Amino acid sequence: MDHGAMKHGATDTAGSDHSTMDHSGMDDSGMDHASMGHQPGASQDLPANAEPHEPIPAITAADRAAAFQDLDAHVMHGESINSYWSLDRLEAWDADEDGTGMAWEAKGWVGSDLNRLWLRSEGERAGGSTESADVEVLYGRAIARWWDAVAGVRHDFGFDGGPSRTYAALGVIGLAPYKFEVEATAYVGESGQVGLGAEAEYEMLFTNRLIGQWLVEGEAWSKDDPAVGIGSGLSKVEAGFRLRYEFHRQFAPYVGVVWERAYGGTADQRRAQSGDIDDTRIVAGVRIWF
Secondary structure: OOHHHOOOOOEOOOOOEHHHOOOOOEOOOOOEOOOOOOOOOOOOOOOOOOOOOOOOOOOOHHHHHHHOOOOOHHHHOOOOOEEEEEEEEEEEEEEOOOEEEEEEEEEEEEEOOOEEEEEEEEEEEEOOEEEEEEEEEEEEEEEEOOEEEEEEEEEEOOOOOOOOEEEEEEEEEEEEHHHEEEEEEEEEOHHHOEEEEEEEEEEEEOOOOEEEEEEEEEEEEOOOEHHHOEOOEEEEEEEEEEEEEOOEOOEEEEEEEEEEEEOHHHHHHHHHHOOOOEEEEEEEEEEEEO
């Protein structure tokens, strides 16, 4: 722009009428050119550490109440009844001495977001006879995001002339950080018998349908109970990895390897009966949920 060729009141070659602008940067039409960065020397880019022209005010409780007028406890925790049922493991293996073995673990719940009725069952058969089977009926109450506290009853069935046992149960079920599914339950039975069972499960997605499941579980008891093969202290630990393929999200066959070992008084009782306190087996089964 040739400022020497311009006189006061003349226009430049771009057609800008500088005579209509006052010193504040406002033209006759009311347009603030200074705020638009058109004023000479103005920069349209602020430094990275510059304060904004109009800072965003902090959101207050009144703002939230105005924006979500109907967001009360009833809306946040729906009272509709839903359910989930899962046969998490139904598997078989070839035992060296007892022929074919089979095991199952099933769980499910029915209820609302806050209150649920939980059912759990697991058991094992070997050599054509049932070695163990139990069922738990629990009331669950949501206590935190992803966590339920449960309380109820566990019943262990007796087989081959063995006695049955009933325990009061109290525990938690939930999703721990890094997506570990956790169950921990304390049991109180007859004659002051106290037990603790814990289980942790983690799933790895190799593809959308090929999924690996890691599982570790264990039990501990306060007293010996030879009639049902329980010894005091740490009773047993089981660890396994199962690789499943989900032909459908609700139906997935799998193969895996499982290792189990008995400890303490439980190991002593197993040595007296069969001599084996640990076992490693290849399993094949199916996982179903609905």
